Amino acid sequence: MTDQLRVDAIVADVGGTNARFAYLAKSGSAELQAKRTYQCADFDGLAEAFVAYCQEVGASTERLSVALACPCEHDDIALTNNHWRFNRSALLDQLGLLELRTINDFTAQALAVPLLDEQQRYLLHPGKPVRAPVLVVGPGTGLGVGSLVPAANDWIPVVTEGGHVTCAAVDKRDVATIDYLREQFGHVSAERLISGPGLENLYRAEVALAGGEAEELEAAQISQRALDGSDPHCVVALQRFCRVFGGVVGDAVMSTGARGGVVIAGGIVPRILDFLSGSEFLTRLHDKGRFSEYLRSIPVSVMISGDPGLLGSAAALGNEHLFDMGYVTRK
Numbered sequence: 001m002t003d004q005l006r007v008d009a010i011v012a013d014v015g016g017t018n019a020r021f022a023y024l025a026k027s028g029s030a031e032l033q034a035k036r037t038y039q040c041a042d043f044d045g046l047a048e049a050f051v052a053y054c055q056e057v058g059a060s061t062e063r064l065s066v067a068l069a070c071p072c073e074h075d076d077i078a079l080t081n082n083h084w085r086f087n088r089s090a091l092l093d094q095l096g097l098l099e100l101r102t103i104n105d106f107t108a109q110a111l112a113v114p115l116l117d118e119q120q121r122y123l124l125h126p127g128k129p130v131r132a133p134v135l136v137v138g139p140g141t142g143l144g145v146g147s148l149v150p151a152a153n154d155w156i157p158v159v160t161e162g163g164h165v166t167c168a169a170v171d172k173r174d175v176a177t178i179d180y181l182r183e184q185f186g187h188v189s190a191e192r193l194i195s196g197p198g199l200e201n202l203y204r205a206e207v208a209l210a211g212g213e214a215e216e217l218e219a220a221q222i223s224q225r226a227l228d229g230s231d232p233h234c235v236v237a238l239q240r241f242c243r244v245f246g247g248v249v250g251d252a253v254m255s256t257g258a259r260g261g262v263v264i265a266g267g268i269v270p271r272i273l274d275f276l277s278g279s280e281f282l283t284r285l286h287d288k289g290r291f292s293e294y295l296r297s298i299p300v301s302v303m304i305s306g307d308p309g310l311l312g313s314a315a316a317l318g319n320e321h322l323f324d325m326g327y328v329t330r331k
Contacts, residue, residue, distance in 0.1 A: 005058055008024045012313060014067065018037050023059050028318065040083075067108030111311075116303065121263070122273060165190055223268075226238035226272075242284075247284040273304070
């Protein structure tokens with residue numbers, strides 16, 4: 001690698017299907033350069049994909065920061081939805097690195113929030129933010145819930161299992177829906193309703209409670225039928241998705257003290273943004289009795305563009321709180 005461009009760091013965002021890479025040319029920069037996307041199935045693991053990227057773009061480094069769709073607090077790491085496995089300490093030696101940072105993909109989403117500009121967020125509700133934690137919530141394959149806590153000169157990411165809290169009913173239809181799902185799952189968490197599979201659960205519940213027989217539809221098909229108005233059951237399912245989601249977010253705001261704002265991440269909401277904006281999402285979020293005005297003071301926005309996984313990996317490089325939390329391996 002002696003003839004290659006020496007860069008400050010390489011950052012990556014690895015999911016079940018794709019691995020995305022970029023490099024940062026100089027220390028302290030968040031400017032992503034030479035972005036590339038690879039299929040995870042084409043490589044034996046992270047080491048092989050990293051080497052392929054370095055060779056393709058002609059770069060070398062001693063620092064790697066990577067967001068991974070799996071738990072990252074232990075030395076041995078196994079991706080949840082692909083075959084990649086590695087040991088952090090061994091990978092450091094194998095790639096000749098001096099520093100390796102491994103963070104959960106939702107931690108990366110959270111760390112990206114302060115780096116997004118106004119064009120990369122859609123403002124659902126303005127509010128009046130104060131210096132306080134920011135709630136980051138992301139419905140996708142699951143429901144990620146975490147927060148950013150302001151420190152002296154940085155942000156401390158706090159990733160939780162808030163997607164697995166017990167889902168609360170607000171109206172009679174909520175009660176009937178949760179009762180229907182409880183027969184299948186026992187415990188009905190927020191994620192059982194607010195996620196891709198959750199939307200499928202809501203659709204099946206809606207059809208069953210109406211006395212019909214549900215089609216075998218995936219979340220994307222349900223969303224599309226709801227958006228074009230071609231299937232009344234899909235419309236009602238997506239409406240309930242938005243209502244329940246608003247209630248879940250409102251509860252999470254009060255539990256975390258997130259007066260700094262709410263940022264919605266994940267792949268679902270940007271695709272249904274107009275529908276969500278016209279739904280009862282904000283009504284349910286704010287409808288918390290004596291704390292309704294408290295909640296109305298909090299801004300709510302949606303990530304609509306950018307590279308949050310890669311940006312979060314870049315932000316992790318300068319965040320020493322992650323070292324204290326055990327996410328950094330150094331020689």
